[in-house]
Amino acid sequence: MRTSAEYLSDLMKLKANVYVGGKTVGRDDPRIMPGIRVMSTTFDWAQGPDWEDLMTATSPLTGGRVNRFTCPPRNPYDLMQKQKMIRLLAQRAGGCIQRCMGYDALIALSIATKEMDDKYGTEYNRRFTNYLKYYQERDLTAACAQTDMKGDRTKRPSEQSDPDAYVHVVEVRNDGIVVRGAKISITMVAYADEIIVIPTRAMRESDKDYAVAFAIPADWDGVRLITRPVWVRERKELGAPLAEYGVSDSVVVFDNTFIPKERVFMCKEWEFGRRLALLFADSHRHSYTGCKPAVSDILCGVTALVAEANNIEGIAHVRQKLSEFAGGGELSYAAGIASALFGERTSSGTFFPNATYVNVGRRLMGETIYHEYNILTEIAGGLLVTLPFEEDFFAEPTKQDLDKYIKRNPKLSSEEQHRIWRLVESVGASAMTSWYQIAGVHGGGSPIMETITLNAEYDYESKKDIAKYLAGISKELDQSKYLKEKPTF
Numbered sequence: 053m054r055t056s057a058e059y060l061s062d063l064m065k066l067k068a069n070v071y072v073g074g075k076t077v078g079r080d081d082p083r084i085m086p087g088i089r090v091m092s093t094t095f096d097w098a099q100g101p102d103w104e105d106l107m108t109a110t111s112p113l114t115g116g117r118v119n120r121f122t123c124p125p126r127n128p129y130d131l132m133q134k135q136k137m138i139r140l141l142a143q144r145a146g147g148c149i150q151r152c153m154g155y156d157a158l159i160a161l162s163i164a165t166k167e168m169d170d171k172y173g174t175e176y177n178r179r180f181t182n183y184l185k186y187y188q189e190r191d192l193t194a195a196c197a198q199t200d201m202k203g204d205r206t207k208r209p210s211e212q213s214d215p216d217a218y219v220h221v222v223e224v225r226n227d228g229i230v231v232r233g234a235k236i237s238i239t240m241v242a243y244a245d246e247i248i249v250i251p252t253r254a255m256r257e258s259d260k261d262y263a264v265a266f267a268i269p270a271d272w273d274g275v276r277l278i279t280r281p282v283w284v285r286e287r288k289e290l291g292a293p294l295a296e297y298g299v300s301d302s303v304v305v306f307d308n309t310f311i312p313k314e315r316v317f318m319c320k321e322w323e324f325g326r327r328l329a330l331l332f333a334d335s336h337r338h339s340y341t342g343c344k345p346a347v348s349d350i351l352c353g354v355t356a357l358v359a360e361a362n363n364i365e366g367i368a369h370v371r372q373k374l375s376e377f378a379g380g381g382e383l384s385y386a387a388g389i390a391s392a393l394f395g396e397r398t399s400s401g402t403f404f405p406n407a408t409y410v411n412v413g414r415r416l417m418g419e420t421i422y423h424e425y426n427i428l429t430e431i432a433g434g435l436l437v438t439l440p441f442e443e444d445f446f447a448e449p450t451k452q453d454l455d456k457y458i459k460r461n462p463k464l465s466s467e468e469q470h471r472i473w474r475l476v477e478s479v480g481a482s483a484m485t486s487w488y489q490i491a492g493v494h495g496g497g498s499p500i501m502e503t504i505t506l507n508a509e510y511d512y513e514s515k516k517d518i519a520k521y522l523a524g525i526s527k528e529l530d531q532s533k534y535l536k537e538k539p540t541f
């Protein structure tokens with residue numbers, strides 16, 4: 053497994069194809085580094101013995117221990133470890149751990165390539181398995197580029213006035229394919245080793261050129277990463293872990309990009325567009341049942357701490373509001389555990405979470421994210437957004453003023469209270485705040501997408517049967533499906 057220093061050194065060897073604010077920048081640009089530091093934690097914590105069981109897994113391909121972010125789950129325990137790993141790492145990194153997008157794309161491809169081969173006699177699973185082995189041996193990181201530009205939302209890919217609105221195949225050659233188009237909102241691609249591309253939606257036959265999946269190095273010829281980094285206000289005096297971290301998202305442009313055949317995992321199998329898109333989405337929603345509870349943990353902790361600074365921690369309305377964080381975060385986490393216990397072993401051997409539980413768990417968190425920030429705002433008060441700059445706490449003559457007036461709780465020193473308010477500002481009133489709010493709603497699919505998935509797959513008829521039985525319309529209530537259902541241990 054790589055160390056974070058080796059990951060960084062490999063990253064610095066990539067060709068310059070990252071653009072920020074109209075200029076080409078190196079991957080060591082200070083605005084990109086906060087995201088790199090988040091990614092680094094996924095290497096650091098895989099090294100020590102205490103975290104070994106959580107952060108590593110035995111690969112059936114290499115026979116050795118590999119970073120868990122590279123190894124598709126084989127059983128419910130693996131899924132629960134994945135969820136717990138994401139929650140614990142996210143607590144340390146102040147939120148999104150960013151390496152799960154690529155992980156979920158690997159999981160989705162491990163299943164879909166096998167199913168496509170079974171149906172069409174293609175060789176995608178062999179190609180993908182070779183790729184996965186290569187990926188595990190090098191302990192790589194990947195962005196998942198799923199979301200297309202999409203153009204006019206009411207039109208299908210093949211109906212768009214600009215055919216490049218969705219990434220598509222423009223040429224099939226003996227040695228590979230050529231693709232064109234752009235993916236948007238792609239997290240961490242500016243500091244990923246690889247880009248994994250999958251379709252964003254269901255396709256019809258007329259859309260078959262848009263049914264395409266592949267993987268390439270992040271600095272591949274014909275790829276441009278137009279990047280928007282986000283980070284919290286830099287600290288000069290009061291260094292703190294949270295202030296080190298951030299994120300970048302990119303528009304990924306494929307400009308007649310050649311993809312070698314061995315790295316193509318879907319080419320025009322339009323009937324599998326929906327399946328592959330959903331496999332990624334549901335796997336990613338499972339990841340959310342780990343990271344969103346961590347965001348709730350952070351918001352809960354920051355709210356409790358600022359309540360202590362305000363000396364109102366024990367007041368009834370504060371306790372009641374703190375319990376709401378526990379209600380949301382732990383329910384979503386429980387949904388992730390249930391999804392593992394009632395998951396399924398797919399024909400590829402990859403173990404997949406139960407779709408109903410991941411969708412209700414993810415949707416709950418998407419719907420409550422702004423409410424959670426509202427609780428922090430209510431308990432903190434206005435200083436959350438009016439706190440003077442850090443420099444004013446250290447410069448004469450304002451230092452004395454602020455040291456004196458920042459004090460609310462007599463049991464805490466001025467520096468502790470200043471640190472608390474700086475944290476509250478970073479979590480509740482910074483550029484990262486908006487990122488987490490909007491990621492909470494849309495990342496991994498908007499709440500409406502979870503609703504659409506539930507409406508497609510949830511068994512409303514069986515619920516109607518209960519009502520018919522209770523109304524006396526039916527004499528029998530068939531519950532045999534539920535009687536047979538058992539968790540997988």
Ligand SMILES: Cc1cc2nc3c(=O)[nH]c(=O)nc-3n(C[C@H](O)[C@H](O)[C@H](O)COP(=O)(O)OP(=O)(O)OC[C@H]3O[C@@H](n4cnc5c(N)ncnc54)[C@H](O)[C@@H]3O)c2cc1C
Binds near residue numbers: 238239487494500
């Ligand atoms: C912080 C962040 C990080 C992200 N990271 C990644 C990433 O790493 N990789 C990745 O692939 N994606 C990523 N995404 C993208 C994310 O998956 C999408 O934002 C999400 O799926 C919604 O898609 P969209 O943004 O294109 O919105 P849209 O799909 O355009 O939705 C906007 C609105 O239009 C409505 N709408 C859309 N189509 C129709 C229609 N046909 N009829 C009626 N209404 C419609 C929707 O319901 C919604 O209300 C990220 C997003 C965020 C915010």
